[in-house]
Amino acid sequence: MDLTWSAEEEAFRAEARGWLTENVAAWRAECGGAPASGDTREGFAQHLRWERRLFDAGWAVVSWAPEDGGRGSSLWEWLIFEEEYHRAGCPPRVTQNGIFLLAPSIYELGTPEQRAGILRRMAAGDDLWCQGWSEPNAGSDLASVTSKAERVEGGWVLNGQKTWTTRGGFCTHLFGLFRTDPDSARHKGLTYLLVPLATPGITVRGFGRLDGDEGFAEVFFADAFLADDAVPGGVVLGELEGGWAVAMATAGSERGLTLRSPGRFLATAERLLALADERGDGVLRRRAATAWMHADAYQQHTLATVTKLAGGARPGAEASLTKLWWSELDVELHEISLDLLGPDAELVGPWSKGWQFALSGPIYAGTNEIQRNIAAERVLGLPR
Numbered sequence: 001m002d003l004t005w006s007a008e009e010e011a012f013r014a015e016a017r018g019w020l021t022e023n024v025a026a027w028r029a030e031c032g033g034a035p036a037s038g039d040t041r042e043g044f045a046q047h048l049r050w051e052r053r054l055f056d057a058g059w060a061v062v063s064w065a066p067e068d069g070g071r072g073s074s075l076w077e078w079l080i081f082e083e084e085y086h087r088a089g090c091p092p093r094v095t096q097n098g099i100f101l102l103a104p105s106i107y108e109l110g111t112p113e114q115r116a117g118i119l120r121r122m123a124a125g126d127d128l129w130c131q132g133w134s135e136p137n138a139g140s141d142l143a144s145v146t147s148k149a150e151r152v153e154g155g156w157v158l159n160g161q162k163t164w165t166t167r168g169g170f171c172t173h174l175f176g177l178f179r180t181d182p183d184s185a186r187h188k189g190l191t192y193l194l195v196p197l198a199t200p201g202i203t204v205r206g207f208g209r210l211d212g213d214e215g216f217a218e219v220f221f222a223d224a225f226l227a228d229d230a231v232p233g234g235v236v237l238g239e240l241e242g243g244w245a246v247a248m249a250t251a252g253s254e255r256g257l258t259l260r261s262p263g264r265f266l267a268t269a270e271r272l273l274a275l276a277d278e279r280g281d282g283v284l285r286r287r288a289a290t291a292w293m294h295a296d297a298y299q300q301h302t303l304a305t306v307t308k309l310a311g312g313a314r315p316g317a318e319a320s321l322t323k324l325w326w327s328e329l330d331v332e333l334h335e336i337s338l339d340l341l342g343p344d345a346e347l348v349g350p351w352s353k354g355w356q357f358a359l360s361g362p363i364y365a366g367t368n369e370i371q372r373n374i375a376a377e378r379v380l381g382l383p384r
């Protein structure tokens with residue numbers, strides 16, 4: 001095992017660091033020094049300008065093929081980029097559900113036409129994708145989705161409702177699970193559809209999160225006609241009625257690698273150590289150091305994951321263990337920051353805002369109770 005970076009990788013890091021540091025400062029200045037949250041309408045527009053800046057310089061999706069807007073970097077270089085991204089204090093990616101969730105499934109299961117027609121526009125922020133899986137009665141139990149797609153001449157008629165659709169109110173497209181066999185139950189008879197939100201019969205209603213940002217939407221489908229060619233290469237991703245397998249491929253990369261890379265937590269852990277130096281007593285400094293080690297352990301774990309993936313493995317049920325680790329780590333890091341800040345933590349600032357969002361980590365991407373069930377049954381082989 002060689003844990004050192006090569007000269008080329010170090011050069012890649014230096015280039016990324018230089019560009020990110022300079023450009024994030026320029027973008028912040030453009031936003032008057034204090035960009036709004038990307039989960040508000042105003043902030044989303046500001047963040048899109050940042051996405052465009054990344055894309056134009058070839059930094060939006062470094063590990064993708066050049067024809068799709070990337071620079072063909074290795075997964076290790078992507079990890080380095082992510083470290084530098086968060087170290088430089090760059091903003092959350094408002095394109096994340098497209099580039100980190102849908103795109104890996106398009107690479108794995110999409111047709112060449114879907115890849116050519118969808119990925120580059122996604123990377124450029126021309127098309128903005130949201131995830132339409134959860135429904136009012138299908139969250140943890142995703143296999144009970146009831147939104148339907150009925151086959152008609154030239155396309156599908158969609159009916160039903162999705163909820164908790166992150167940034168749905170600001171997006172242009174949705175990738176969702178729909179029941180295409182009306183007589184089916186549970187995991188069978190579901191199809192993964194790619195849906196332009198401007199389709200007549202679709203209503204998107206944004207609503208506020210607990211922190212006040214309009215980060216969520218409900219999406220209603222009322223006899224919405226989705227033409228087969230509404231998306232380049234066709235609206236079905238993967239096999240017809242094989243939607244569950246596609247969804248599990250998406251969930252594997254979401255939980256196990258792409259959505260929350262170690263760079264995010266390493267950067268937070270470094271900031272926490274600085275805060276602990278400034279304000280902590282012995283006990284709090286020790287807790288901060290322990291949390292930093294947990295972030296470092298996540299980094300080491302991810303290097304092992306990437307080594308397996310580069311060798312041809314697919315993310316499997318182990319992704320659930322990874323998700324447990326990063327979501328609990330985020331809560332740990334932020335809780336310590338609030339203890340360090342004491343009464344000052346009540347003033348809304350980056351640490352308290354980060355803590356509020358960290359609390360949702362054990363819920364999104366599949367709740368941690370469900371991840372424990374998956375790990376117990378499918379990794380450890382325990383009985384149901």
Ligand SMILES: Cc1cc2nc3c(=O)[nH]c(=O)nc-3n(C[C@H](O)[C@H](O)[C@H](O)COP(=O)(O)OP(=O)(O)OC[C@H]3O[C@@H](n4cnc5c(N)ncnc54)[C@H](O)[C@@H]3O)c2cc1C
Pocket residue numbers: 097130131132133134135136138139140141163164165166167360363364365366367368369370373
């Ligand atoms: C910040 C955030 C962003 C999100 N973004 C999206 C998005 O973009 N698109 C999307 O489709 N969804 C999104 N979601 C929804 C998310 O996927 C669901 O909230 C999640 O899957 C849980 O479903 P639920 O809310 O219906 O809770 P429920 O499924 O009703 O669960 C309630 C509680 O019961 C527990 N529970 C349920 N079943 C079991 C079981 N079998 N064993 C043990 N415990 C169980 C759960 O762990 C949980 O604690 C988002 C959620 C959050 C918080």
